[in-house]
Amino acid sequence: MNPYTVIHEIKRIYEAQVGSRAHYKQKDARWRQDILRKLAQEIDRNQDKVINALAKDFRKSAVEAEVTELMPVQMELKEAIRKLPQWMKDRSVKRSWKLFSIKPYLHYEPKGNSLIITPWNYPFQLPMSHLIASIAAGNTIMLKLSEFSPHINAVIRIIVQAVFEEEQVFIVEGAKEETTFLLGLRFDQIHFTGSPSVGKIVMQAAGKFLSDITLELGGKSPAIVGPKVHLQEVIRNIIWAKFVNAGQTCIAPDYLLIDIAYQDKVAQLFKTEIRRAFGDQPELSPDFARIINDKQFDRLVQALTEAVEEGATTWVGGDVRAEERFIAPTVITDLKPTTKLLQEEIFGPILPVVFYSSIEEALQIIQEKEKPLALYVFSRQQSFVDQVIKHTSSGSVCVNDAMVQVMHPYLPFGGVNNSGIGQSFGWYGFRAFSHERAVADVKLMPLSKFFWFPYTDKTKRMLRWFRRLMT
Structure with a gap:
């Protein structure tokens, strides 16, 4: 049937x-x-x-x-x-x-x-x-x-x-x-x-x-980590936003841009916090969802495999199980700029990490891509936050958290250009x-009273007076 x-x-x-x-x-x-x-x-x-x-x-x-x-x-x-x-x-x-x-x-x-x-x-x-x-x-x-x-x-x-x-x-x-x-x-x-x-x-x-x-x-929604942050708290926020619903969220952080000053700490933090979240065997975690169907699963596995074959480094995860459409929470770095994971929206539990040396370099990476549905900024330095917002465009921005903007009852949700209308x-x-219907309720004299046919010298004088009034 x-x-x-x-x-x-x-x-x-x-x-x-x-x-x-x-x-x-x-x-x-x-x-x-x-x-x-x-x-x-x-x-x-x-x-x-x-x-x-x-x-x-x-x-x-x-x-x-x-x-x-x-x-x-x-x-x-x-x-x-x-x-x-x-x-x-x-x-x-x-x-x-x-x-x-x-x-x-x-x-x-x-x-x-x-x-x-x-x-x-x-x-x-x-x-x-x-x-x-x-x-x-x-x-x-x-x-x-x-x-x-x-x-x-x-x-x-x-x-x-x-x-x-x-x-x-x-x-x-x-x-x-x-x-x-x-x-x-x-x-x-x-x-x-x-x-x-x-x-x-x-x-x-x-x-x-x-x-x-x-x-x-949708699009590739970036998360950018700048100065003056509690790094463990930031990583935990990103892990939740990225891996809820197994990453199948249109406003999930699609890639992470992080100051190279954090390079020595960030890999270990991801390993520790993902283990705390999902255990040593995330496939057994009751809290981790699965990919919706074989088509999406195959697309994600292909993109991940391509990145690894091109020399990417997997910090966490990378395990897959086709029989149950399971892809472990995965964090990966050292990617080529041309790889699918950095070019196409991921929509799955794979997080690419890109280090930057200057804010200008990070902004250029964002600006070269289509305008995303969301953008996440992590920093307690207001000048950094202001600079990111000023020099980027996205449907929404969330500062020092992730995905909470969609829950606020008085904020709109939507994209811009490639991420929505x-x-x-x-x-x-x-x-x-x-x-939204415009209504002009005329309470006194209609405009035609001043400019009724036939047009005369009086009409022209009235027009000159009216133009001075209006302009």
Whole structure:
């Protein structure tokens, strides 16, 4: 039996959602809050199923499932339910004395039909977080789940079907054929999370209908370690951020740039702290996840093997077990600049380390690559931090920690250029799925009163006066 959604069913529900978007557009804040509360209750009711499904798809530990999948969704729900009336409220814009008769304000309305395409690496957190934002904004949603995480997909389907009508939210499962069909339909908003290469395809499809689009992509997010740091603390932060979810995180540190002054200490610290985290046999650790599928596993092993054959030095790890898609937490150095591990996004538990002799050298390495989704700076010297931020570009920056920026309720999440377009989460997610409509409410005389036909000398004198006033 084909587990994927059949094409004619996608078409039927799509047409139903097109017909119902005006209905859901009119729903007020209280109605949207109520349905988000139902969603929160259903997630709580199925929490154990979520944890068990993630263990089947990734061998992800219960703690990691709660920290990286459930808790962020629960935070998003709480914030949306609490703030939704405020988000939906018309926002006043400063009045201009030059156009004193106009009361200006912004009105937020749903974009309409939305398509959300989600990846496999956080297959509960990302679909649900973007679903929450689109529901809060008042849209209908086609939610395309990754075909590589079938166990959690089944739980998401249970949750969504218990809360929403199909004409409001519909789950689509499938691969290339189903995704291609969806991208051939006209949506008012497309939200895609995935690789830059596929993001270009999605953007091209959106261009056919001039659909609004949000792209959350990736790239090689650097972590740079400068002066005045507690080195052990820094290494522990990097180990957690890099090896949570077996490195399959879009904002994980993709490579480490570290001052050569730390060269004598850093290798031993990685060995000691990784052993403390995962033991002498990390394959037995209950806290270390697995690679999602054979394709990703083979890609990572090939890149690692290539680097070693070219002379790279492995400080820690390097062990692989194909039968269970296990790659040990690996730290590697002495890499050629042209190796895949330094050219392509890794998306796995392999951390390249590059030493630099000057801040200018480190900045040049970052600047030569595409703009990343995240950048991490470790230093208690503010001038160093300021220089890194000033001379680089990234979707976000986190100073003296890693990945915590995505959890802050009042910061946007998103990339820049190759790492993404647009922003998500919290207020920014609501705004991404909403049209920010400009309203000019004329309270006194319309402009046509001054410039009515036929144009006369009086009109010209009025124009000269008006130009002096406006400019």
